[in-house]
Each structure stands twice: as C-alpha cells, then as structure tokens.
Amino acid sequence: xxxxxxxxxxxxxxxxxxxxxxxxxxxxxxxxxxxxxxxxxxxxxxxxxxxxxxxxxxxxxxxxxxxxxxxxxxxxxxxxxxxxxxxxxxxxxxxxxxxxxxxxxxxxxxxxxxxxxxxxxxxxxxxxxxxxxxxxxxxxxxxxxxxxxxxxxxx
Numbered sequence: 051x052x053x054x055x056x057x058x059x060x061x062x063x064x065x066x067x068x069x070x071x072x073x074x075x076x077x078x079x080x081x082x083x084x085x086x087x088x089x090x091x092x093x094x095x096x097x098x099x100x101x102x103x104x105x106x107x108x109x110x111x112x113x114x115x116x117x118x119x120x121x122x123x124x125x126x127x128x129x130x131x132x133x134x135x136x137x138x139x140x141x142x143x144x145x146x147x148x149x150x151x152x153x154x155x156x157x158x159x160x161x162x163x164x165x166x167x168x169x170x171x172x173x174x175x176x177x178x179x180x181x182x183x184x185x186x187x188x189x190x191x192x193x194x195x196x197x198x199x200x201x202x203x204x205x
Contacts (some may be wrong), residue, residue, distance in 0.1 A: 052108045053127035054101060059138045068123035068145030075149035077156045081140030083133050093174045095133045100168040104128070107167040111159060119155040121146050126159065126170055139171075 051067055053059075065078045083095045112124045123145035133139045142159045146152040163169075171182045 051123075051125040052105055052112060053125075054099060054105050054108070055127065055132060056129070056131040059127050059141050061138065061141050061143075064125050064127050064141045065143040067125040068143045068170040070123060070145055072147060073123065073145040074147050075152040076143065076145045077149070077152035078144075079140070079142040079156050079160060080138050081160070082138050083135050086136045087135075087173055090175050092135065093176060094135070096174060096179075097128070097130045097133060097139060098170050098172070099128075099130050100152060103131075103168050108163065111162045113167065114162070115144075115155045115159055118158075119146070119151045121151060121155055121187055124155065124159065126163070128163070128167075131167070 053064075061078055061080055065076060069076055085090070085092055087170070108126050108128065112126055115124055116122065121144065123143075125141075125143045127141045129137075129139045139148070140160070142156050144152045144156045144162075146155070172179050172180055
C-alpha cells in the first residue's frame with residue numbers, strides 16, 4: 051500500500067485499495083502543484099528522494115498511524131520527478147469504520163510524511179528555483195544522488 055513512482059498518480063486506484071464494506075468512511079487527500087508561492091509564479095515542482103529510505107519511512111508512517119488510530123487500511127503514493135501545475139504529487143487514502151479516525155489519520159499522515167520521509171521538493175520559477183523545507187531532514191537532496199538504479203521506484 052506504499053508507492054513511490056515517476057508516473058502520474060491515479061487517486062481512484064489508490065482509494066480503491068482502502069475501500070471495504072466494513073468501512074463507513076474513506077478519506078482521500080490529494081497534494082497538488084499550485085501555480086504560486088509567496089507572490090512568485092511556480093512553473094513546476096521537482097521531487098527527489100532517497101528511494102529505499104523513503105519507501106521504508108512511508109511504511110513506518112503507515113504502520114504508526116494504523117496503530118495510533120486503530121486502522122487497517124491506509125494507502126500512500128508519492129510522485130517523484132517533475133510535477134506540473136495542477137498535477138498530483140501525493141495521494142493518501144484512509145479507510146475506517148467511522149469518519150473521525152479517517153480524517154485525523156489522513157491529516158497526521160501528511161504532517162508525518164513532511165517530517166520524516168526523505169523526499170525533497172524544489173519549486174521552479176521563471177527566474178530560478180529553491181528547495182523547500184529540506185533543512186529539517188536527516189538527509190539532504192544532494193546526499194541521495196548516485197548512479198545506482200532505483201529498485202523501489204515504479205517507473
């Protein structure tokens with residue numbers, strides 16, 4: 051129920067992973083690329099990851115939330131590479147018997163992913179670019195560059 055991919059994300063397919071007859075609630079979060087930040091026009095976002103560690107940390111977040119909220123169905127998919135304006139970079143789908151747990155787990159999932167998963171975002175503007183919120187990660191974007199293949203990344 052964890053995907054790290056360069057392909058476009060399909061929210062319906064990801065949400066279907068958490069739908070069950072026993073769940074009265076399914077909450078899906080879509081993180082999308084907006085066209086502006088602090089008055090600057092954003093052209094694209096570029097995501098990079100320490101792939102193996104990102105997959106491991108995404109699963110840790112998933113497991114943590116399933117225990118905390120008493121859930122069995124959480125699916126998380128994150129896109130890597132260039133993501134255009136209006137495109138989806140993150141899908142989190144949570145299924146639960148009641149809505150409160152789904153909403154709370156979904157919100158916490160977004161926060162935890164930003165805190166602990168080594169995925170970095172670069173905003174690209176017409177006059178340059180900048181890495182966003184990388185300073186809190188144990189690994190920096192430069193640390194993950196290598197010539198190795200990406201066995202955990204779906205292409």
